[in-house]
Amino acid sequence: MLEQLITIDDRTDDTDYHERIRREIRESNQAEDDRKFTPAEIKNAIDELKNKKAPGENGITGVIYKRVYKLLPSFTYTIYTVCLQAGCFPKRWMRATIIPIIKPGKEKIQDVSKYRLIRLIKVSGKVPEKLLINRVMQHFYSNNLMKPNQYGFTPRKSTTDVTLEVKEYIEEGFRQGHITIFKRRSTGGIRRSMVAEYTTRPKNTLLPEKFYNLTRSYFSDRTATLHINSIQIERDITKG
Numbered sequence: 001m002l003e004q005l006i007t008i009d010d011r012t013d014d015t016d017y018h019e020r021i022r023r024e025i026r027e028s029n030q031a032e033d034d035r036k037f038t039p040a041e042i043k044n045a046i047d048e049l050k051n052k053k054a055p056g057e058n059g060i061t062g063v064i065y066k067r068v069y070k071l072l073p074s075f076t077y078t079i080y081t082v083c084l085q086a087g088c089f090p091k092r093w094m095r096a097t098i099i100p101i102i103k104p105g106k107e108k109i110q111d112v113s114k115y116r117l118i119r120l121i122k123v124s125g126k127v128p129e130k131l132l133i134n135r136v137m138q139h140f141y142s143n144n145l146m147k148p149n150q151y152g153f154t155p156r157k158s159t160t161d162v163t164l165e166v167k168e169y170i171e172e173g174f175r176q177g178h179i180t181i182f183k184r185r186s187t188g189g190i191r192r193s194m195v196a197e198y199t200t201r202p203k204n205t206l207l208p209e210k211f212y213n214l215t216r217s218y219f220s221d222r223t224a225t226l227h228i229n230s231i232q233i234e235r236d237i238t239k240g
Helices: 016-024 039-047 062-071 072-086 122-142 159-175 187-196 209-218
Strands: 095-102 115-120 224-229 231-236
Touching: 016 095, 039 062, 039 072, 039 095, 062 122, 062 187, 072 122, 072 209
Parallel strands: 095 224
Antiparallel strands: 095 115, 224 231
């Protein structure tokens, strides 16, 4: 079941182009380093955790993590600072728990497409996600690197906007007799995009070295565990 719900990045049909991409994402982007995370940044990221969100596999909720931070602020700050300095996103934070929920009206369908997957991760891993997003978006906006068709994490844009654009794109394809196919992107392709789009730009507009390394680590070695009653099935995530 998990094999059908979570596709893999199959390397058996890689071309020379794909091999080059995989090689290049392992290399440094040779950009300058940015400043460290500040205590205020980390506190704000923790304060933004949702108290009622379902927790990851360790059962620690947002409200519990906030209490831990109040007791051990220096220890918590050190953890995230070291992650940035080492360019390492701990693997245990990238282990997602997958809960399949049957979509309304599809209870009798005998197909895995009837499930909607709920992905739960540890709240400790949500904090560096927020830190990365904030810094990356700040970098992109300050260097005018945002694409006009970027919708995610973009102020004054929503899923409605992208849905309407996709609708128009598909309709135009129909008018021209084309078939529109959407494909999940491999995590390697995402990592490559962080550098490929900007290699011809001045060095000071590249994503800072340590942030690039931490983001690259974030997209590597991710796993998901499907829980159904007493059964647990684990699978690597290389797409989506």
